Amino acid sequence: MAASKSKINGLTASQTKDIKKVLAGKREELRRSISHRKNRDAGVDPSEIIEELEQAATGQHQDVQLRILDKEVKLLREVERALKKFEKKVFGLCEGTLEPIGFARLKARPWARYSVTHKEELERLQREQSTLRPGR
Helix, strand or coil: CHHHHCEECCEEHHHHHHHHHHHHHHHHHHHHHHHHHHHHHHCCCHHHCCCHHHHHHHHHHHHHHHHHHHHHHHHHHHHHHHHHHHHCCCCCECCCCCCECCHHHHHHCCCCCCCHHHHHHHHHHHHHHHHHCCCC
16 A cells, blocks of 8 residues: 555656656757757858858758757657646656556656557557548
8 A cells, every 4th residue: 555655647756756857867968969959050151162062961961950950859848848747746647548657668758748558549540540531
């Protein structure tokens, strides 16, 4: 009985503390990376590059960097969303079912919004809908 009382949303206090620490670290890592990419890429002016091949390579590099930056910004939003859940006392609960997500999943992906079962169901429904759309 004591073990069940010490769990909140399926997690022990120690597990909750560990995940919150990982999320806070990831948030800082992403913030530094995003800032670094923005500052570094702002210094490149393609008009100053003379040769066409160098311009093409620089353009490709900038495209890749923008895609990476976009992914990092999206992940930062997910991490910040997860951290806000601690304040609301709903961290660790599936947004679809309100059931505990499970420590193993949260340890692997601390910003997870859904339990494995619910996420699989959402993906299955999405696949079904995409096969039903005309033009596919």
